[in-house]
Amino acid sequence: MTQELSPIARIRRTGLPPYAVVVGDPARAATVAALLEGAEEVSYHREYRVFTGSWKGLPVTVASHGVGAPGAVLLFQELADAGIHTVLRFGTAGAMRPGIGDGDLVIAEAAVRDDGVTQQLLPPEYPAVAAPEAVFALQRAAREAGVPHHRGIVWTRAAFQPALIPLDAYDRAGLVAIEMELSALLVTASLRGLVAGGVLVVDGVNADELVDEASPFSAGAYDPHREVVARGVERGAVVSLEALRLLAEGQAG
Ligand SMILES: O=P(O)(O)O[C@H]1O[C@H](CO)[C@@H](O)[C@H]1O
Numbered sequence: 001m002t003q004e005l006s007p008i009a010r011i012r013r014t015g016l017p018p019y020a021v022v023v024g025d026p027a028r029a030a031t032v033a034a035l036l037e038g039a040e041e042v043s044y045h046r047e048y049r050v051f052t053g054s055w056k057g058l059p060v061t062v063a064s065h066g067v068g069a070p071g072a073v074l075l076f077q078e079l080a081d082a083g084i085h086t087v088l089r090f091g092t093a094g095a096m097r098p099g100i101g102d103g104d105l106v107i108a109e110a111a112v113r114d115d116g117v118t119q120q121l122l123p124p125e126y127p128a129v130a131a132p133e134a135v136f137a138l139q140r141a142a143r144e145a146g147v148p149h150h151r152g153i154v155w156t157r158a159a160f161q162p163a164l165i166p167l168d169a170y171d172r173a174g175l176v177a178i179e180m181e182l183s184a185l186l187v188t189a190s191l192r193g194l195v196a197g198g199v200l201v202v203d204g205v206n207a208d209e210l211v212d213e214a215s216p217f218s219a220g221a222y223d224p225h226r227e228v229v230a231r232g233v234e235r236g237a238v239v240s241l242e243a244l245r246l247l248a249e250g251q252a253g
Protein backbone atom coordinates (compact mmCIF):
# COMPACT_ATOMS: atom_id res chain seq x y z
CA MET A 1 0.00 0.00 0.00
CA THR A 2 1.32 3.49 -0.87
CA GLN A 3 2.01 5.54 2.25
CA GLU A 4 0.14 8.82 2.65
CA LEU A 5 3.35 10.82 3.23
CA SER A 6 6.57 10.86 1.18
CA PRO A 7 9.49 8.97 2.75
CA ILE A 8 12.02 11.73 3.47
CA ALA A 9 10.41 15.17 3.51
CA ARG A 10 7.15 13.62 4.79
CA ILE A 11 5.04 15.74 2.45
CA ARG A 12 1.52 14.85 1.35
CA ARG A 13 1.50 12.62 -1.74
CA THR A 14 -1.75 14.15 -2.98
CA GLY A 15 -3.57 17.43 -2.69
CA LEU A 16 -0.66 19.92 -2.70
CA PRO A 17 -1.19 22.87 -5.07
CA PRO A 18 0.96 22.26 -8.21
CA TYR A 19 2.53 25.75 -8.26
CA ALA A 20 5.34 26.04 -5.70
CA VAL A 21 7.93 28.42 -4.27
CA VAL A 22 10.87 26.67 -2.60
CA VAL A 23 13.32 28.38 -0.23
CA GLY A 24 16.31 27.28 1.80
CA ASP A 25 15.29 28.60 5.19
CA PRO A 26 12.20 27.22 6.99
CA ALA A 27 11.69 30.70 8.50
CA ARG A 28 11.62 32.20 4.98
CA ALA A 29 8.91 29.67 4.06
CA ALA A 30 6.82 31.20 6.85
CA THR A 31 7.62 34.72 5.58
CA VAL A 32 6.40 33.85 2.09
CA ALA A 33 3.36 31.99 3.45
CA ALA A 34 2.40 35.04 5.51
CA LEU A 35 1.58 36.78 2.20
CA LEU A 36 -0.97 34.09 1.30
CA GLU A 37 -4.65 33.98 1.98
CA GLY A 38 -5.65 31.04 4.15
CA ALA A 39 -2.03 30.06 4.81
CA GLU A 40 -1.66 26.77 6.64
CA GLU A 41 1.45 24.86 7.72
CA VAL A 42 0.72 21.37 6.40
CA SER A 43 3.93 19.56 7.36
CA TYR A 44 7.34 20.13 8.98
CA HIS A 45 9.82 17.28 9.03
CA ARG A 46 13.62 17.76 9.24
CA GLU A 47 14.41 20.96 7.25
CA TYR A 48 11.35 20.52 5.04
CA ARG A 49 8.58 22.91 6.13
CA VAL A 50 5.53 23.12 3.89
CA PHE A 51 2.70 25.64 3.72
CA THR A 52 -0.27 25.97 1.42
CA GLY A 53 -2.41 29.02 0.74
CA SER A 54 -3.64 31.25 -2.01
CA TRP A 55 -1.99 34.14 -3.90
CA LYS A 56 -4.53 36.33 -5.72
CA GLY A 57 -6.75 33.29 -6.14
CA LEU A 58 -3.99 30.86 -7.19
CA PRO A 59 -3.47 27.96 -4.75
CA VAL A 60 0.27 27.62 -4.05
CA THR A 61 2.67 25.45 -2.08
CA VAL A 62 5.61 27.00 -0.21
CA ALA A 63 8.32 24.60 0.98
CA SER A 64 11.79 24.82 2.51
CA HIS A 65 14.63 22.57 1.37
CA GLY A 66 17.44 23.47 3.79
CA VAL A 67 21.08 24.26 2.96
CA GLY A 68 22.82 22.16 0.32
CA ALA A 69 21.79 20.38 -2.87
CA PRO A 70 21.97 16.73 -1.67
CA GLY A 71 19.13 17.31 0.80
CA ALA A 72 17.27 19.74 -1.44
CA VAL A 73 17.10 17.33 -4.37
CA LEU A 74 15.19 14.87 -2.18
CA LEU A 75 12.47 17.46 -1.63
CA PHE A 76 12.40 18.38 -5.32
CA GLN A 77 11.91 14.73 -6.26
CA GLU A 78 9.18 14.25 -3.69
CA LEU A 79 7.41 17.44 -4.84
CA ALA A 80 7.47 16.08 -8.41
CA ASP A 81 6.11 12.75 -7.15
CA ALA A 82 3.31 14.70 -5.45
CA GLY A 83 2.26 16.25 -8.78
CA ILE A 84 3.85 19.68 -8.44
CA HIS A 85 4.64 20.92 -11.96
CA THR A 86 5.93 24.49 -11.58
CA VAL A 87 8.65 25.38 -9.06
CA LEU A 88 10.51 28.63 -8.44
CA ARG A 89 13.44 28.69 -6.03
CA PHE A 90 13.48 31.90 -4.00
CA GLY A 91 16.89 31.92 -2.35
CA THR A 92 19.77 34.12 -1.28
CA ALA A 93 23.09 34.42 -3.07
CA GLY A 94 26.42 36.19 -3.15
CA ALA A 95 26.96 38.66 -6.01
CA MET A 96 29.75 37.88 -8.47
CA ARG A 97 29.60 40.98 -10.67
CA PRO A 98 30.20 44.63 -9.90
CA GLY A 99 27.05 46.75 -9.93
CA ILE A 100 24.84 44.27 -8.10
CA GLY A 101 23.73 45.68 -4.76
CA ASP A 102 22.73 44.00 -1.51
CA GLY A 103 18.99 43.32 -1.58
CA ASP A 104 18.87 43.30 -5.41
CA LEU A 105 17.33 40.28 -7.14
CA VAL A 106 19.15 37.93 -9.49
CA ILE A 107 17.06 35.93 -11.96
CA ALA A 108 18.79 32.75 -13.11
CA GLU A 109 18.95 31.78 -16.77
CA ALA A 110 20.98 28.64 -16.01
CA ALA A 111 23.27 27.26 -13.33
CA VAL A 112 26.72 25.69 -13.16
CA ARG A 113 26.29 22.13 -11.84
CA ASP A 114 28.88 22.27 -9.09
CA ASP A 115 26.21 21.18 -6.62
CA GLY A 116 27.88 18.02 -5.36
CA VAL A 117 24.94 15.71 -6.03
CA THR A 118 23.64 15.82 -9.62
CA GLN A 119 27.01 14.57 -10.89
CA GLN A 120 26.10 11.33 -9.14
CA LEU A 121 22.77 11.17 -10.98
CA LEU A 122 23.70 11.93 -14.58
CA PRO A 123 26.72 13.02 -16.67
CA PRO A 124 28.23 16.44 -15.89
CA GLU A 125 27.73 17.66 -19.49
CA TYR A 126 23.94 17.68 -19.00
CA PRO A 127 22.83 21.34 -18.70
CA ALA A 128 20.97 22.98 -15.82
CA VAL A 129 18.69 25.52 -17.52
CA ALA A 130 15.72 27.51 -16.31
CA ALA A 131 12.47 27.31 -18.26
CA PRO A 132 12.39 30.44 -20.48
CA GLU A 133 8.83 31.21 -19.37
CA ALA A 134 9.96 31.17 -15.73
CA VAL A 135 12.78 33.62 -16.54
CA PHE A 136 10.36 35.95 -18.33
CA ALA A 137 7.71 35.68 -15.61
CA LEU A 138 10.24 36.55 -12.89
CA GLN A 139 11.63 39.39 -14.97
CA ARG A 140 8.18 40.81 -15.63
CA ALA A 141 7.17 40.50 -11.96
CA ALA A 142 10.40 42.22 -10.82
CA ARG A 143 10.00 44.98 -13.38
CA GLU A 144 6.35 45.62 -12.46
CA ALA A 145 7.26 45.70 -8.75
CA GLY A 146 10.06 48.18 -9.47
CA VAL A 147 12.67 45.95 -7.82
CA PRO A 148 16.31 46.21 -9.01
CA HIS A 149 17.09 42.93 -10.77
CA HIS A 150 19.79 41.28 -12.87
CA ARG A 151 19.81 38.22 -15.11
CA GLY A 152 22.48 35.64 -15.84
CA ILE A 153 24.13 32.33 -15.09
CA VAL A 154 24.37 31.32 -11.44
CA TRP A 155 27.12 29.20 -9.88
CA THR A 156 25.60 26.48 -7.72
CA ARG A 157 28.39 25.16 -5.53
CA ALA A 158 28.36 22.57 -2.75
CA ALA A 159 31.10 24.22 -0.67
CA PHE A 160 30.05 27.53 0.85
CA GLN A 161 33.64 28.76 0.92
CA PRO A 162 36.72 27.15 -0.65
CA ALA A 163 38.86 26.84 2.51
CA LEU A 164 42.25 25.46 1.38
CA ILE A 165 41.38 24.65 -2.24
CA PRO A 166 40.99 27.67 -4.50
CA LEU A 167 37.83 27.24 -6.62
CA ASP A 168 38.15 30.28 -8.84
CA ALA A 169 37.73 28.77 -12.30
CA TYR A 170 34.47 30.66 -12.86
CA ASP A 171 35.57 34.04 -11.55
CA ARG A 172 36.19 35.49 -15.01
CA ALA A 173 33.32 33.72 -16.82
CA GLY A 174 30.74 36.44 -16.19
CA LEU A 175 28.62 34.53 -13.68
CA VAL A 176 26.10 36.67 -11.88
CA ALA A 177 25.82 35.10 -8.40
CA ILE A 178 26.67 32.06 -6.27
CA GLU A 179 24.37 29.85 -4.18
CA MET A 180 24.02 26.18 -3.30
CA GLU A 181 20.88 24.43 -4.64
CA LEU A 182 19.53 25.89 -7.88
CA SER A 183 21.24 23.56 -10.39
CA ALA A 184 19.80 20.57 -8.53
CA LEU A 185 16.31 22.01 -8.97
CA LEU A 186 16.84 22.79 -12.67
CA VAL A 187 18.22 19.33 -13.44
CA THR A 188 15.44 17.60 -11.50
CA ALA A 189 12.91 19.75 -13.33
CA SER A 190 14.31 18.83 -16.77
CA LEU A 191 14.32 15.14 -15.91
CA ARG A 192 10.79 15.22 -14.49
CA GLY A 193 9.17 17.58 -17.02
CA LEU A 194 8.62 20.46 -14.57
CA VAL A 195 8.73 24.19 -15.29
CA ALA A 196 11.39 25.66 -12.98
CA GLY A 197 13.40 28.79 -12.36
CA GLY A 198 15.06 30.76 -9.65
CA VAL A 199 15.24 34.24 -8.17
CA LEU A 200 17.82 35.11 -5.54
CA VAL A 201 18.19 37.99 -3.10
CA VAL A 202 21.76 39.24 -2.96
CA ASP A 203 23.07 39.11 0.61
CA GLY A 204 26.66 40.17 0.04
CA VAL A 205 29.50 39.18 -2.22
CA ASN A 206 30.64 35.65 -3.04
CA ALA A 207 31.67 34.16 0.32
CA ASP A 208 35.04 33.25 -1.27
CA GLU A 209 35.96 36.91 -1.01
CA LEU A 210 35.21 36.91 2.71
CA VAL A 211 37.45 33.99 3.63
CA ASP A 212 39.79 34.92 6.42
CA GLU A 213 43.35 33.80 5.47
CA ALA A 214 44.08 33.07 9.13
CA SER A 215 40.91 31.01 9.58
CA PRO A 216 39.98 29.54 6.18
CA PHE A 217 37.31 27.18 7.53
CA SER A 218 35.07 29.92 8.91
CA ALA A 219 32.41 31.83 6.97
CA GLY A 220 34.35 35.04 7.63
CA ALA A 221 32.40 38.27 7.44
CA TYR A 222 29.30 36.76 5.74
CA ASP A 223 26.25 38.48 7.26
CA PRO A 224 22.89 37.78 5.65
CA HIS A 225 21.03 39.08 8.75
CA ARG A 226 20.91 42.72 7.71
CA GLU A 227 17.97 45.02 7.13
CA VAL A 228 18.85 45.50 3.45
CA VAL A 229 18.62 41.73 2.94
CA ALA A 230 15.35 41.47 4.88
CA ARG A 231 13.86 44.17 2.64
CA GLY A 232 15.07 42.28 -0.44
CA VAL A 233 13.45 39.11 0.90
CA GLU A 234 10.11 40.91 1.37
CA ARG A 235 10.22 42.19 -2.21
CA GLY A 236 11.50 38.92 -3.64
CA ALA A 237 8.69 36.98 -1.97
CA VAL A 238 6.11 39.08 -3.79
CA VAL A 239 8.02 38.76 -7.08
CA SER A 240 8.15 34.94 -6.73
CA LEU A 241 4.43 34.60 -6.01
CA GLU A 242 3.51 37.05 -8.73
CA ALA A 243 5.68 35.13 -11.23
CA LEU A 244 3.83 31.92 -10.34
CA ARG A 245 0.54 33.71 -11.03
CA LEU A 246 1.81 34.95 -14.42
CA LEU A 247 2.91 31.42 -15.27
CA ALA A 248 -0.48 30.01 -14.27
CA GLU A 249 -2.24 32.58 -16.42
CA GLY A 250 0.09 32.04 -19.38
CA GLN A 251 1.23 35.68 -19.20
CA ALA A 252 4.96 35.19 -18.76
CA GLY A 253 6.08 37.07 -21.87
O1 LIG B 1 18.95 31.37 1.56
P1 LIG B 1 18.93 30.03 0.89
O2 LIG B 1 17.72 29.80 0.09
O3 LIG B 1 19.16 28.92 1.90
O4 LIG B 1 20.19 30.04 -0.13
C1 LIG B 1 21.55 30.29 0.19
O5 LIG B 1 21.81 30.43 1.57
C2 LIG B 1 22.43 29.26 2.12
C3 LIG B 1 23.82 29.61 2.59
O6 LIG B 1 23.76 30.55 3.60
C4 LIG B 1 22.46 28.25 1.00
O7 LIG B 1 21.32 27.42 1.10
C5 LIG B 1 22.44 29.13 -0.23
O8 LIG B 1 21.98 28.52 -1.40
Ligand SMILES: O=c1cc[nH]c(=O)[nH]1
Binds near residue numbers: 207
Ligand atom coordinates in the same frame (compact mmCIF):
# COMPACT_ATOMS: atom_id res chain seq x y z
O1 LIG C 1 25.54 30.20 -1.03
C1 LIG C 1 25.87 31.36 -0.86
C2 LIG C 1 24.96 32.31 -0.36
C3 LIG C 1 25.40 33.60 -0.19
N1 LIG C 1 26.68 33.91 -0.49
C4 LIG C 1 27.55 33.00 -0.99
O2 LIG C 1 28.70 33.30 -1.27
N2 LIG C 1 27.12 31.75 -1.15
